[in-house]
Amino acid sequence: MSTMLEVSGVSHRYGTGDTAHVAVDKLTFSVDAGQLACIVGPSGCGKSTLLRAIAGLRPPTSGTVRLHGDLVTGVPDDLAVVFQDYSRSLFPWLSVVKNVEFPLRWTKIDKQTRRSQAREALAAVGLSGVEGKFPWQLSGGMQQRVSIARALASRPALLLMDEPFASVDAQTRFDLEDLLRRVQAEQGTTVLLVTHDIDESVYLGDRVLVLSKSPAHIVADLAIDLPAQRDQITTRESPEFVSLRGEVARLLHGPASTAPVQQAKG
């Protein structure tokens, strides 16, 4: 399998002198083409900083990022990002289909192909039939599906996702997780997804990279050997899932975090 993403010795420091803060410390890892890799780490450890460096939005202080072998020095054309806050990432004055088409305007793709790619992406996320509506006429989960469709419409080499399901309710989150796994498998997209939710990282990932507290470094790189076909109920209650989530929790928080909850005495 070919390597899609190579992160080599990436560090990021905010500020200089006495007030300098090292957010990311010499991270090195790679992601194969077609893999769905999750990064899980404690709040504030530097996950978003790392993702911005990979996306070419914020150059790392040191180290390099390569996408299919090319050095990343700005936002690559064939990279897409989905952020947590769908309400701020969609344009309220554009219809759903125009939102999805929007990034394609800066490509050489002609108007007709742009429209058909946008419709295809909307169909892939189960949103055929709402093309003419405006984002504010849709539920939060539907708006996030539009964001995912927009990211997929450009057929990116790498899809970066920063806590993409953190702003929706639990049931919608489960639906969106299943949607992502299905679409990723169908289209063979390489995905790097950041989350602070241990269960989500194990449920979604082919692999989970566990980060330390700030400054972030990799404490473990776990292969998730769960069946490719996953189910929110049976997968999550399987002994393999429970064992993996325990392993990630121990790596993140130490053994106490997985101790059974004490019953209050009445």
Ligand SMILES: Nc1ncnc2c1ncn2[C@@H]1O[C@H](COP(=O)(O)OP(=O)(O)OP(=O)(O)O)[C@@H](O)[C@H]1O
């Ligand atoms: N623009 C900035 N200037 C200075 N410090 C920053 C800046 N952005 C982030 N930081 C600091 O860098 C550290 C890492 O922040 P980052 O947002 O990357 O973490 P995170 O793991 O994504 O957090 P969360 O899980 O809470 O979203 C934090 O201590 C944060 O305060």
